Amino acid sequence: MEVIHSFTVPNPNDISPSSQDQFNETFPMLMEILMKNASYGSKFDTGNMNFTESEKVYGLVQCTLNISETDCRICLQGAMVELSECYGKKQGGRVLRPSCIAWFELSLFYDSSSIDTPSLTPFDPPLTPGFAPHEATRDK
Template sequence: MRSLKSKAASGDSTFKFHAGYKIIGDESETIVYGLAQCSPDLSRRDCDACLGNAISKIPDCCENKIGGRVIKFSCTLRFEREKEAYPNRSPYETNLNTLLSKITPKTIVDNGFYSSEYGQAPNIVHVRGLCRGDVNPITCWNCLNYAKTLLPKVCPNQKEAFGYYDFCTFQYASRPLLGYLDPEFAYSFNNPQNATDKKEFTSALNDLMQRLKSEAASADSNFKLSVGSKIADESETVYGLVQCLPDLSRPDCNACLEKVISDIPLCCKNKIAGRVIKLSCNLRFERGRF
C-alpha cells in the first residue's frame, strides 16, 4: 500500500490513482491486489497525507483479513486476495453478460429487490440487487443499471463482485446468493467530524439502532427496512436507516444487523455520520436528514 500511496500522490491533477499487486510467499501461491486513489483536487502532499492516514487504519478494521477498504472523504484504498477468475470469452463470461443484459426496469420488483441466475453448472451465474427502501423506481433502476455496468469493469474477470452505492447494492457470483450470510465481509466509512456531546450522541445512536434493528428484522419478507431518528441533545438529532435483503430470515436479518451495529465503535466512534455495509445488510446514520 505504501508503494501505491506514493504513486497515486505523484499523479497529475486529473488522475491521482494507482493499482498494483504483490506476490506473497516463496512459491508465489498468494497474490494481493491493491488500489489507492485521491480526489484530483488534492495537492501531492495532501493526497500523500490522506492515504497515509488511511493505511494507518488498516490494522483497526482489517487486521489479518484477506480483503478490506478504508474510505475517507478525499481518498480511499482497497486490497483483496486473488479470487476465482474466469478467462476472456469463456462460458462464464458469456453467461454473466447474458444475465446482466436481462436486468431491465421491467424486471425490478416493486420492493427494489432483484434476484436471478443464468447458465448451467459449473458456469452458472447468480445475481442479486437491492435498492434503498425509500427511493423511487427510477432512482432504483438508475443505480442498479450503473452497478451492473460498472462492476465488470472495476472487477475484470472476477467470478464474484459486490458494489455498494448510495441507493443500492449489487452482487454477482458463481455460488448461490439467496439467504447467504458472509461472516467476514464488511466495510465502513465515516464523517470525521465528532459529535458535540459525544456521550449523549452515542447513547442516542445505540438506542436508535437497536430499535431499527428489531423493526427491520420483524418486517415482512418483502421489505426489511426501518428508518427513524432520536434526539441526542438540544443541538443534535441522529437519523438512521437499517436494511436487510428480503430473502433473509428474521433470525439471519437480526444477526446481520447486530454485527454491523457492533462495528460502529470500530469505524465511527463519536462521529456524526457513518455507514457499515455487509453483503446482506447495511446501516447508515447521520446528524442530518439524508
C-alpha cells in the same frame, strides 16, 4: 448468510465533545429500535432521535429480502458493533455487508417523504376453499 466482508465509510467530522455523552446514550437506543423493526418486519427501517435539544441522530438499516429474520438481526448486530467501535465519535458512518446495511448521520440523509411503509404481510392470504375469482368472459 455471508458476513465475512464488509465495507465501511466514516463521516470525517467528529461529534462535539460537549454532546458526546448524550449521543452515546441515544445512538444505541435508536439503532436497536431500527434493528428490531427491520428484522421482525419489512427488512427496512429509518428513524431519528434527539440527543440534545437541537441535535438529532438519523439512522437507516436494511437487510436483503432473501435472509431470515434471525439472520437479518445477526447481520445488523454485527454492523452495529462495527459502527460503534469505528465511528463512536464521528458524526456518521456506514457499514455495508452483503446481506445488510446500517447507516447513521447527524443530518437527514434519506428522503423520508418518499419512503413507503411496506405491508408486514409477506404474502397474500390464501383464497377461501372453493372460491375462484371471476374470470372475464366474452360473448362470441
